[in-house]
Amino acid sequence: MKKIINKTIFGLVISVLSTASLAESGTANMATVAVNIGENIVNSMSLIFNVAYLLGILMVISGMYYFHKNNTNPNQGHLKTGIVTLIIGALLLAFPTTIVTAIETAFEESEIAEEFKSELP
Secondary structure (H helix, E strand, O other), X not given: OHHHHHHHHHHHHHHHHHHHHHHXXXXXXXXXXXXXXXXHHHHHHHHHHHHHHHHHHXXXXXXXXXXXXXXXXXXOOHHHHHHHHHHHHXXXXXXXXXXXHHHHHHHOOOHHHHHHHHHOO
8 A cells, every 4th residue: 555655646746847847848837737737636536526426336236236135145244245335335426425515615616616516527
């Protein structure tokens, strides 16, 4: 886990340094770089939210299947798997809505909140 976090931080540092070098070379100023980073974050969040919705739906369906398996073969341990899968699926379904609500609360009527509302499902 530490290796993944270190690689992610290293990648972020390299990307920031490369955008800073673009700004110094005159091809883009810092305002343009900031706007591009903001747009990329919104697009990335949209992708993450869509994946969370899809995985949440699949996990809820999988949890229901484990409940059915427990009903046909009791005492096989499918009930606890079904409950855990159903809870994880519900959390994944609630994740995008929670984040959007938190952003709207934090930034109220700013451009950031409006941009998130327009880009997300």
